[in-house]
Amino acid sequence: MGLKRKRKKQHGTITTMALVIILVLVLILIWSEFISGPNRVKEQIYTQRIEKIEKKNKDIQGISEHIFSYTTYQGYDDTTLYWYNAKANLITTRDIDTLNYKKAKRIAKKSYKIKCDSIVLGYGYNNPVYEIRGSNKLILLDYDSFERVYEREIK
Structure with a gap:
C-alpha cells in the first residue's frame, strides 16, 4: 500500500x-x-x-535658444537683432550693423587666450553677449562693450 x-x-x-x-x-x-x-x-x-x-515678429528668422542665467531666445531680421525672454517678451534689440563677430573673436584671443571654435549670440546677466567656446573655455563678452561677463573652463 x-x-x-x-x-x-x-x-x-x-x-x-x-x-x-x-x-x-x-x-x-x-x-x-x-x-x-x-x-x-x-x-x-x-x-x-x-x-x-x-x-x-513676422519677419524674424534664425531663432535660437540660449541658457545662461535664464533662458532667452535670439533672432534677427534684415535690420535688427532681437532678444526675447522665456515668456516671449522682447528684452532688447540692436541694429544688425553693430554685429561684430571678428572683434569679439580677436578680443577673446588677445585678452583671454581663447582661440574661437564657435561663437553665438546669447544673453548674460543683464545684456546681450557673444558666447565664445574654444581652448577648453567658455567666455561671454558683453555685446556692446566687449568686456568679459563670464568665463569658465569646459571639458
Whole structure:
C-alpha cells in the first residue's frame, strides 16, 4: 500500500514568457513616462515659445535658444537683432550693423587666450553677449562693450 503523493502543479514556459513580456511592458511604460516624457514636454514648451515670438515678429528668422542665467531666445531680421525672454517678451534689440563677430573673436584671443571654435549670440546677466567656446573655455563678452561677463573652463 503505497501512498501516492500529489504533485504540485508547476507553471510552464508559457506562464514564464507571459510574465517576462509583462515586465518588459512595465519597463517601457516607466521609461516613456520618466525619461522621454520630460523631454517631450521640454520640446513642446520650446515650440510654443518660438511660435509666440514668430507671432509677435513676422519677419524674424534664425531663432535660437540660449541658457545662461535664464533662458532667452535670439533672432534677427534684415535690420535688427532681437532678444526675447522665456515668456516671449522682447528684452532688447540692436541694429544688425553693430554685429561684430571678428572683434569679439580677436578680443577673446588677445585678452583671454581663447582661440574661437564657435561663437553665438546669447544673453548674460543683464545684456546681450557673444558666447565664445574654444581652448577648453567658455567666455561671454558683453555685446556692446566687449568686456568679459563670464568665463569658465569646459571639458
